[in-house]
Amino acid sequence: QKEVEQNSGPLSVPEGAIASLNCTYSDRGSQSFFWYRQYSGKSPELIMSIYSNGDKEDGRFTAQLNKASQYVSLLIRDSQPSDSATYLCAVQGQAGTALIFGKGTTLSVSS
Amino acid sequence: DAGVIQSPRHEVTEMGQEVTLRCKPISGHNSLFWYRQTMMRGLELLIYFNNNVPIDDSGMPEDRFSAKMPNASFSTLKIQPSEPRDSAVYFCASSLAEKYGYTFGSGTRLTVV
Numbered sequence: 001q002k003e004v005e006q007n008s009g010p011l012s013v014p015e016g017a018i019a020s021l022n023c024t025y026s027d028r029g030s031q032s033f034f035w036y037r038q039y040s041g042k043s044p045e046l047i048m049s050i051y052s053n054g055d056k057e058d059g060r061f062t063a064q065l066n067k068a069s070q071y072v073s074l075l076i077r078d079s080q081p082s083d084s085a086t087y088l089c090a091v092q093g094q095a096g097t098a099l100i101f102g103k104g105t106t107l108s109v110s111s
Numbered sequence: 112d113a114g115v116i117q118s119p120r121h122e123v124t125e126m127g128q129e130v131t132l133r134c135k136p137i138s139g140h141n142s143l144f145w146y147r148q149t150m151m152r153g154l155e156l157l158i159y160f161n162n163n164v165p166i167d168d169s170g171m172p173e174d175r176f177s178a179k180m181p182n183a184s185f186s187t188l189k190i191q192p193s194e195p196r197d198s199a200v201y202f203c204a205s206s207l208a209e210k211y212g213y214t215f216g217s218g219t220r221l222t223v224v
Contacts, residue, residue, distance in 0.1 A: 032209060032210065034212045036212075042217075043202060043215040043216060043217055043218050044154070044202075044215050045215070046212040046213070046214070049210070049211075049212055051210070088153075088154065090212075092209060095209065096161075096166070096209075097167065098144055098156045098159045098167060099144075099156075099212075099213065100156070101146075101153060101154040102153065103152075103153035103154075104153065
């Protein structure tokens with residue numbers, strides 16, 4: 001059973017701080033990795049994708065991938081109250097297979 | 112683009128009744144996915160289609176669930192008969208290519224009483 005694990009949280013950070021969200025996956029052959037944000041009562045929306053080891057930055061977001069450790073993370077700099085949501089890690093195994101999602105980490109940013 | 116369109120947004124039905132959920136993917140997207148989300152189990156893949164052909168239906172819980180994609184612009188997920196444990200939010204998503212990730216619809220909140 002291929003699994004994607006996330007700490008459910010809640011992760012609470014003050015406004016302006018860095019939020020660090022983590023994810024591990026079981027399938028060593030996984031190729032593509034995504035972070036989705038889901039506001040309460042809404043659908044998941046894609047915020048970052050990463051495919052190779054290292055860091056990928058997009059605005060206040062940085063995704064980090066370490067395939068040897070089977071670990072993906074998302075850093076949110078200068079956290080804002082509007083970042084308060086559940087963040088879902090999604091992993092694609094072999095090409096042509098569907099994404100497997102973690103259960104998500106709930107982030108709360110206090111002003 | 113209108114995005115992925117799902118209907119209905121909410122459905123309340125009695126145990127034993129048939130339920131049909133509908134999805135219109137984004138035009139040009141060749142992959143369509145049905146997921147179910149609950150607090151306990153998170154987002155679970157039910158089935159996915161590529162070019163209208165079912166590729167992986169291993170997540171379909173049992174014979175009560177069936178899905179079709181008769182053409183590139185329409186898919187249905189049917190539950191017959193429905194049971195209270197089917198209560199969840201059902202999401203449809205579509206994708207142009209794997210590297211672009213998925214775009215999700217607004218979901219259908221199903222309550223079976």
